[in-house]
Amino acid sequence: MASLKDLKNRITSVKSTQKITKAMQMVAASKLRRAQEAAEAARPYAERMESVLAGLGAAVKDSPGASPLLIGTGKEDVHLVIVATSERGLCGGFNANIVKAARPHIEQLIASGKTVKILCIGKKGYALLRRDFGDFIIDLKDLSAVKRLSFSDAQPIASEVLAMFERGEFDVASLFYAKFQSVLVQVATNQQLIPAPIPEVSEGMGDELGGAIYDYEPDEAAILADLLPRNVAVQIYRGLLENAASEQGSRMTAMDNATRNAGDMIDSLSITYNRTRQANITKELIEIISGAEAL
Amino acid sequence: MADTLHLEIVSPERLLKDAEVAMVIVPGMDGDFTALPQHAPLMSTIRPGVVEIFASEGAEAERLFLKGGLAQISSAGLTILAEETIALDSVDSDDLAQKISDTREDVQDAKDDIERSAAETELAWMTALADEIAA
Secondary structure, eight states, X not given: OOOHHHHHHHHHHHHHHHHHHHHHHHHHHHHHHHHHHHXXXXXXXXXXXXXXXXXXXXXXXXXXXXXXXXXXXXXOOEEEEEEEOOSSOOSTTHHHHHHHHHHHHHHHHHHTTOEEEEEEESHHHHHHHHHHHTTTXXXXXXXXXXXXXXXXXXXXXXXXXXXXXXXXXOSEEEEEEEEEOSSSOEEEEXXXXXXXXXXXXXXXXXXXXISSOOEEXXXXXXXXXXHHHHHHHHHXXXXXXXXXXXXXXXXXXXXXXXXXXXXXXXXXXXXXXXXHHHXXXXXXXXXXXXXXXXX | OOOSEEEEEEOSSOEEEEEEESXXXXXXXXXXXXXXXXXXXXXXXXXXXXEEEESSTTSOOEEEEESXXXXXXXXXXXXXXXXXXXXXXXXXXXXXXXXXXXXXXXXXXXXXXXXXXXXXXXXXXXXXXXXXXXX
């Protein structure tokens, strides 16, 4: 049986842990709001880019000399897998979920005899993947210095990926990240970057783009060639934004749970503490009384 | 007939501008063009240069430097997709000159064509910006 002093110490320690988790939850909540705003602000650009790509891509796809970014290199031998995770832990299953989605994908590629290269964004995913796929990891992008994610953080990663593609170092690139659905739900997503999937022309977009006959300057292919590398950067940026929101959402939930757990623990410890205290008093009383009776 | 042009400048980070304007001069890849209300549908890439926005006829132009992008004119108006805009008066010319010379060195030192072309793209917008400031 733990002594009263031990119990008291434990209660204090759990209480201070609770304070920390509570503070982290609140920080995550406010960061989440900012991350969501950023993700929302990025939407108009991505939507317009998508509608332009949908219109142009369909037109150019079958013509010879279309950009390899669109139609691929004609082979599928070398795959680049970009795994975007967080820089910090204590965010529940966030990193584990992304890695859990990426792992079978990588294993399957290896099993079918493809060469796999892994690019990690965020050191948490790197730590998880290093053990099994250490030899395949070509680089780790550390974004821990970044306070507020901006497009200029995604751009260098994109240009590096594009340079690798131009050098023929890989044929297919895909990006793993967690798509933010709600504070409770984040879906690990695999998105193909290169060759770029052509978005389906939906009803609304058709009106906007297909309804009018455009003049193209210089021409469709040139516009597309200019647009596709940008699209890669935008997709990575979007992935990172979604990831940032998901990370905060996940951390908020995890910290909320931890705070509640700590509360439960304090309750049960307090009960034990009180019981032990009472037991001690009773014991002392019995000792006194039986001592007096013996006289 | 609409006598204003709906202008939107969108960057990946946010909607930079959303306004009704009279006229916009866009630095297209094949030369500058002026977008007026009721312009025919057009899609053009943008070379590094200055967009001049006239809120109303005869008003002073608002000048924004673009590193490049895409302009799309449709019946809904003019949409410019741009990675980055720079207000001309916020540029430190000494700093820019330094960056230009750095990038020139990068072009010299580039290990292969891919690096060189990346550095040359950087250089292109920097020199265009420097020209605009000098002008």
